[in-house]
Amino acid sequence: MFKKWRLMSLFAILALVLTGCGGEPFLSTLKPAGEVAEKQYYLMILSTLIMVVVVLVVSFIFIFVILKYRRSRLGNDHMPKQIEGSHKLEILWTVIPIILLLILAVPVVSDTFDLGKTKAMDKKNRDPEKTLVVNVRASLYWWEFEYPDYGIVTSQELVVPTDKRVYFKLKASDIKHSFWVPAVGGKIDTNTENENKFYLTFDDKKSKDAGGYFYGKCAELCGPSHALMDFKVKAVSKDQFQKWVNDMKHYKSKPKTDLAVQGEKLFKEKNCLSCHATQPNDNRAEAARTAPNLATFGERTRVAGVKDFNDQNIKAWLKDPESIKPGNKMTGTYPALNEQEIDALTEYLKGLKSKK
Structure with a gap:
């Protein structure tokens, strides 16, 4: 028995230590840094509060029943009042879960439809300064970012403007991957057979707090280097982004030594x-x-x-x-x-x- 408790204590301490892992700034969904991330964070808090309330209520009833109807208090021959078939109780424990589900379902469905509004990126003559589109392609084990309206292709480091919706069109070139920037939003699969679409926003103030960089990862197990399939997101002001676009359009790099x-x-x-x-x-x-x-x-x-x-x-x-x-x-x-x-x-x- 002592050995089991010692093992459980070890696992408890290990779990506590592991919660402190991850030294990268703004790599947590608990530090939302954009419109999408804030909505997802709100839904996580709401669902957690609902679960906590349910656990507390059930725990209270459980402890109350054990204490009130314990055999040592009422005797071995005592039989509590039977309430089997009580319509009031059956209605109560049916209606309460329905209400809790509705409280959670309504904002989830609403936000899901809102985050799926990507029609702006499908316009033929769109203005890239108003509607920025980035084609994301995932491969073993790297990321490609294409800005089709500017004729620019980059890899591994995504550059985006802050305080503006950035629309993404995602696919994979080999097997399924998943695009995820924890602090900003996601995650969404990249498939070989179809394209997925969504948008993200990058908060300017939070970006400055993060040193101008957010971290992205592949969130779908894809092979031996899945954990190493990372990328960086450089979030800059709109003016800095336009300067970067201009530099890339007039790119000329010659060896200097x-x-x-x-x-x-x-x-x-x-x-x-x-x-x-x-x-x-x-x-x-x-x-x-x-x-x-x-x-x-x-x-x-x-x-x-x-x-x-x-x-x-x-x-x-x-x-x-x-x-x-x-x-x-x-x-x-x-x-x-x-x-x-x-x-x-x-x-x-x-x-x-x-x-x-």
Whole structure:
């Protein structure tokens, strides 16, 4: 008996410790940072309150009955009054759950229909400054973000304006994934056979509090590196977003050092361009975009979506991608690189920036 209690105590302490895990800011649904997230947060609070009320009422009745009708108080021969077939009680415990369900169902149905209002993104001659559409494509194990009205394609880091609805059209290129930005809203599946649509808003004040970045994840088990299929969302003001769009439209990135020039040459010789684009205006068909677009690689804050952006991690990825993301499609698709080649490619990739 003592061993069981000791084991239960260990699990209780472990559960308490695990609640403190996750050092990333604004990675929690309990810190809503947008219109959609706030609605979802409200529904979570409402459903939790209903459950708490039900548990408290049932617990009170349970304890009351045990204390009032305990055998030691009334004796072994006492028989409480039988109320089987009581119409009042049957009506009571039927009506109360119905009322509780209605209290929860009405806002859930209302918000569900509201969050499904995406007709604005289907207009043929829409104004991208008023209705921003982003095509999201999920692959093993990376994310592509296409801005069709601007002719821009990026990967791994999504850039969006704050205080404005951003409409998303989502699909997967291989198997089912799920797009989720915990602090802002979601999650929604990306399927291979159809496109899903929804919108999110990014609160400007909350974005500044979060340092301008939110974190996104894949919320559907998709393989050995599912937990590493992360991305970042850079939320900026509307003016900053338009500046970013202009920089991407006039993107010109040239190697600035001899080592970077050598790296660019290697990038072409090793046939990396057959999978990776290095220009944001990637005109290739979607099926031909089989790997992340590297146009803004030098501006990223992470390598492969999960490692801090520094020379060491870039070189580790180039040397052995499998050690960072098991099961990724880059593993084994290019010749082994020596240290000099890795140094040159690292220098070249760091110089891929839209900013002058």
